[in-house]
Amino acid sequence: MTNYNTRYASSPQAIKKYNTQELRDEFLIQNLMSKDKLNWVYTHYDRFMVAGVVPVEKIIELETIDPLKASYFLERRELGIINVGGSGVVVVDGIEYKLDNREALYLGQGNKKVTFSSKSASNPAQFYLNSTPAHKAFPNKKIGINDVEVVELGTPETANARTLRKYIVNSVVEVCQLQMGMTTLKSGSVWNTMPAHVHDRRMEVYFYFEVPEDQAVCHFMGEPNETRHIWMANNEAVISPPWSIHSGSGTSSYSFIWGMAGENLDYGDMDVCKINELQ
Numbered sequence: 200m201t202n203y204n205t206r207y208a209s210s211p212q213a214i215k216k217y218n219t220q221e222l223r224d225e226f227l228i229q230n231l232m233s234k235d236k237l238n239w240v241y242t243h244y245d246r247f248m249v250a251g252v253v254p255v256e257k258i259i260e261l262e263t264i265d266p267l268k269a270s271y272f273l274e275r276r277e278l279g280i281i282n283v284g285g286s287g288v289v290v291v292d293g294i295e296y297k298l299d300n301r302e303a304l305y306l307g308q309g310n311k312k313v314t315f316s317s318k319s320a321s322n323p324a325q326f327y328l329n330s331t332p333a334h335k336a337f338p339n340k341k342i343g344i345n346d347v348e349v350v351e352l353g354t355p356e357t358a359n360a361r362t363l364r365k366y367i368v369n370s371v372v373e374v375c376q377l378q379m380g381m382t383t384l385k386s387g388s389v390w391n392t393m394p395a396h397v398h399d400r401r402m403e404v405y406f407y408f409e410v411p412e413d414q415a416v417c418h419f420m421g422e423p424n425e426t427r428h429i430w431m432a433n434n435e436a437v438i439s440p441p442w443s444i445h446s447g448s449g450t451s452s453y454s455f456i457w458g459m460a461g462e463n464l465d466y467g468d469m470d471v472c473k474i475n476e477l478q
């Protein structure tokens with residue numbers, strides 16, 4: 200079963216007046232990982248789409264949705280998939296890709312039939328999906344844990360020691376505009392993306408997972424001199440407009456998947472904010 204809802208783009212002026220619920224309604228994405236359902240959010244930020252799928256009893260098919268006005272989902276789109284659950288299988292036009300925990304798959308434009316299933320109902324796969332418009336068909340590619348580019352960031356003293364893994368970036372796989380990766384906080388560190396940055400060329404979505412039960416992540420957004428926060432639970436995502444910082448501090452360590460789309464494929468294109476100038 201496929202569900203979707205739509206999020207329109209917001210101006211920096213608008214959010215200055217939002218209360219907590221309005222901010223959450225615009226930017227927070229909940230209920231992504233629900234059993235035997237494919238829940239899409241179609242954003243008007245670079246038409247970036249976000250979904251989760253947890254196949255338990257069923258094989259779930261990637262269906263087109265009405266806003267695409269396409270005869271199949273990947274007619275004009277590319278798709279990135281990262282499995283954050285138990286072992287699963289993605290079948291793409293008859294070709295089977297086994298995705299274990301923390302393995303990823305890039306699917307190019309033009310693939311017609313895509314299905315998701317789990318190896319075991321007691322430890323189901325949890326596929327996190329990002330999709331963006333595509334203008335060219337690049338080859339499908341599985342990205343295993345040894346294919347990623349690893350970057351160590353931060354220090355324990357500043358509570359931001361973390362390992363960043365680039366899965367879907369153009370030095371690993373050819374893409375039109377999608378970029379995806381995963382960042383894991385070291386035990387005792389809580390701050391991601393600090394120093395914070397903006398990149399007006401690209402929007403971004405963060406999906407927080409491996410947040411221990413009874414813990415939470417406080418996600419910071421907004422212009423660097425006008426920030427807001429959104430408290431987030433495990434398996435929730437948050438949209439970052441191109442004009443917004445996107446940084447979080449947890450009450451414990453955690454992991455998150457970042458996904459981006461927009462003007463360029465240069466991962467390092469960021470305007471870093473001075474920590475002591477944030478407001």
Ligand SMILES: O=C[C@H](O)[C@@H](O)CC(=O)C(=O)O
Pocket residue numbers: 352361363380381382391392393398403445457459469
């Ligand atoms: O534009 C890049 C993204 O915000 C993330 O890759 C940053 C991140 O994972 C981190 O610093 O922890």
Ligand SMILES: [Zn+2]
Pocket residue numbers: 396397398403445469
């Ligand atoms: Zn960023």
